[in-house]
Amino acid sequence: MNFTIEDILLGVSGLLLISIVITKSLGRLGIPALILFLGVGMLAGSEGIGGIYFDDPLSAQSIGSIALTLILFSGGLDTRWESIRPVLWRGVSLSTLGVFITAVLLGVFVSLVSDFTLLEGLLLGSIVSSTDAAAVFSILRSKSIGLKNNLRPTLELESGSNDPMAYFLTISITFLLVNQNAGILELVPMFFLQMSIGAVMGVVSGRIMAWVINKIKLEQDGLYPALTLGMVIFTYAFTNLISGNGFLAVYVSAVILGNRNFIHKGSLLKFYDGVAWLMQILMFLTLGLLVFPSHILPVMGTGVLISLFLIFVARPISVYVSMAFSKASHKEKLYISWVGLRGAVPIVFATYPMLAGIEKSDMIFNIVFFIVLISVMLQGTTLTVVAKWLHLGVQDNRPKSIRLGEEMGYDAKNALVELQLIDGCTAVGKSIVELQFPKTALIVLIDRGEKFVTPNGATVLEQGDKLLVMVDDDVELEKVNQALGI
Secondary structure, eight states: OOOOHHHHHHHHHHHHHHHHHHHHHHGGGTOOHHHHHHHHHHHHBTTSSSOBOOOOHHHHHHHHHHHHHHHHHHHHHTOOHHHHGGGHHHHHHIIIIIHHHHHHHHHHHHHHHSSOOHHHHHHHHHHTOSOOHHHHHHHHHHOSEEESTTHHHHHHHHHHHSHHHHHHHHHHHHHHHHOTTOOGGGHHHHHHHHHHHHHHHHHHHHHHHHHHHHHSOOSSTTHHHHHHHHHHHHHHHHHHHTTSOHHHHHHHHHHHHHTSOOBTHHHHHHHHHHHHHHHHHHHHHHHHHHOOHHHHGGGHHHHHHHHHHIIIIIHHHHHHHHTTTSOOOHHHHHHHHHOOOOOHHHHHHTHHHHHHTOTTHHHHHHHHHHHHHHHHHHTTTSHHHHHHHTTOEEEOOOOOOEEGGGGBTOOOSOEEEEEEOOTTOTTTTOBGGGSOOOTTOEEEEEEETTEEEOOOTTOBOOTTOEEEEEESSHHHHHHHHHHHTO
16 A cells, blocks of 8 residues: 555654643553553554554664664753763763673573573673663653652763663674674674764764854854754764764763853753654654564563563662672662663664564564563653652752853853742742842842742742842852752
8 A cells, every 4th residue: 555645744643643642641640651652653553453554674773763863962961960970980880881781691591591592692681781761861850759869860871871882782792693603802892992983973073063053153043953953963973984883972972062051052952852752752653563562472471581580680780780889879779770761772772683684583572572561661650659668769849940141152150040939948928138148149030920020129929930040150059049948
């Protein structure tokens, strides 16, 4: 049956709207949005009520690679250096050594409990060895509960930076299975080459992006998202072209760019946040269409056994070993072990052996899909519960601050900052003159509901007020927060 472009657009837009509506409705029940997207894709597939036949791993892989690139870039843009600096080596250890240990442990286990060879088991272990950036970013950032002791930056840094390692292991084991005469020692220099080129390209690209955005002076503001999008795709493609790791380059470049001041920073952050969500939906819908539920049922028993080993044995061991020299407490390590979310990325990686013609690639793909379902349903729905159980959760009452000077690319320390008075702020019900405000700080404007209030000393602050405050530096901002009881 031939489809016109109008048919395709109608189908894609329909699935997109249905996914968002279902997420809005069922998300209140605690069901992760990612599972709902997958479910919509499966229902629309050839064995679902939609009857859309889709069996094209190459297209799914291409869509997944583009989507992952933009998701990693969005996550990197929103990563603050001051947050990840204290946990940098912890995150790097988890994203490299932790991924490797997970892949090896799971590979050995799979070869023992199934008819997989050791190399085939290692391939399966490599595919699901990394935590998924899309799953971790979306689930962690959608929760109202905070986490103590730099746990959130640790988890986000790990999930954003461990896909390159899993990608390398997947490609390498696939190469060994296709080329039986190749030796594993040949992969060692390839690993250091890919990671080194990826890291260097990320640093260089991030600095170039910031310089270009501030210097190019485009006439139309709407061209800045297009400009950055072009640079992101170029970074990924060019890094791969010169034998580097494109995913690592994109993530590092985003972290570099996100921690610099550049024109329209706030609007670009919002743009890429929306793009990341769109890519997640598109990726999960595509992979849902690619899956045939009838193929999953025969591997359900094996899938459950492997999933439980991954969640309760391989992941905790990899965390404890890779964090052996960390000062993190036992409870923190337990929680990091539990947030080993697997998402769409392992399913995308599972298409590589399919395209390479590996004998058991179809079985691997179906097991991987089942592992992802169990991981997101079991771990994704209990993040808040486990955090409270381990006494690591803290209510995040601190309002967001937006430095408006970043929109114009200013490098000045002083800035206009937007602060919102939420429930629990001690300034609510007090007049401005009663607050012990720093002498050089000034409340410029108050956004109160549907009107703006010009403040004076007698103005009484109310819950929900958004204050536009002029501050000289971060030290003064902290004093303002203390005066407001934030």
